[in-house]
Amino acid sequence: MAPAIEALPKQTAACLAHTAANAPASAIAVHRWVDASGITHYSDQPPAASVKDHRVIEVQGLPPVAVQASGYDMNLPDQLQQRAVADALGVQRVLRDALGVAASAATLRVVFVKDASTYAGLIGDPALATSAGAYSTAQRTIYVRMQTQDEASFAVLRHEITHALAHESIGNLPTSINEGLAEYFGRYRVGGMGGQIDIGADRTAIVGAAPGGDGSDALVDLLARDGADFYAADGGASGREQRYLRSYALVALLMRDAIGRAALAALLAGQQADPCRPIAVENLLDARYPGGLPALASAWAGFMRAPPPAIQAY
Incomplete structure (x- = not known):
């Protein structure tokens, strides 16, 4: 079973980043260098004078997403810079086009860590x-524990990028919705000008x-769990993994059609209006989903028992 991917506890003082200050630029200097330990770094900030192999890459017309990435005790995965920007832009596009969340400039600070104990110390x-990964709202930094396969590490990164973008543009979402969105977009695969999510790929796990x-009862319990209560290992790791899958399935169900997207969009808009306090998600979904919470629970349970072998394209 894959380790959990979690957002660090929410910090009220840092509940919403001021993205208006991050104005898009027509060009940006990307710095590449190697530190004393032989670790390669990329950033839009220049390094100290003592580093080796410092190069500056001027990128014209860069989209309004910048990535400051470093490997704490390892080299970064190949093509990290390009893939992180592409994934962030893909998530932004879907949030904007499907859910009405305005895209804004963003700076993503990413730290990859190889050693498990070092990672635990950094998370604190x-x-x-x-x-496997965590987004610190206080430090506005994504931490990724390197997985055995690069593609698994990139899936963790997409999950945490979603947390970062949601925090910057929406606010402190209820944990079940926050993790559901991150699980959903963690499965997003960019292709050309769009991307897709293979809903059927996790069929066995979802059914389980x-x-x-x-x-x-299960939906009310899921929506009521916030913060540490959502991440608690009651019932063992399988109980926490079940909550991730249920949250993912809820978002996948809502994203499937116009009715569900309208309800989810209303939830996100309500959170934007009061970004520092998680919205009363049960009340909003009960009011906005046709038939209320009972109808949503029935549709959600049916979706999980027989996940559609479908690919959601954007």
């Missing part, structure tokens, strides 16, 4: 020590996490 929270009955 024992409860998150075994996670499906709730019993009409789904009402």
Whole structure:
């Protein structure tokens, strides 16, 4: 089972980044250098004078996303800079076009870590020590623990990029929605000017996490769990993994059609209006989803018991 991917506890003082200050530029200097440990770094900020192999790459017409990436105890994966920017822009496009979330300039600070104990020390929270990635709202930094395969590491990075973009442009979402969006876009694959999510790829895992009955009690429990309560390992790691899958399935269901997207868009707009406090998600979905929360719970339970073998294209 893959380790959990979690957002660090929310910091009220840093509840919403002021993205208006990050104005898009027509050109940006990308600095590349090698530090004393032989680790390669990329950033839009120049390094200290003592580094080796410092190069400056001037990129014209760069989209309004900048990546400051470093490897704490390792070299960065190949093509990290390009892929991180492409993934961030892909997520921004879907948020804007499907859910009405305005795209804005963003600076993504990313730290890749290889050693598990070093990662746990950087995260600073024992409860998150075994996670694969985390986004610190206080430091506005993404931490990724390097996986055995680069593609798995990039999936973790996409998950955390979604957390960063959501925090910057929407606010402190309820944990179930925050993690559901991050799980959904963690599966996003950029292709050309768009991208796609293979909903059927996780069919077996989704079916295994499906709730019993009409789904009402399970949905209320999921939506009510916030922060540490969502990440708690009650019932073992499988219980936490189940909550991730259920959150993913909820967002995938809502994103599937215009009715669901309208309800999710209303939720995100409500959160933007009061970014520092998680919105009362149960009340909003009950008001905006046709048939209310009981109808949503029934549709969600049915979706998880028989996930469609579909690819959602954007």
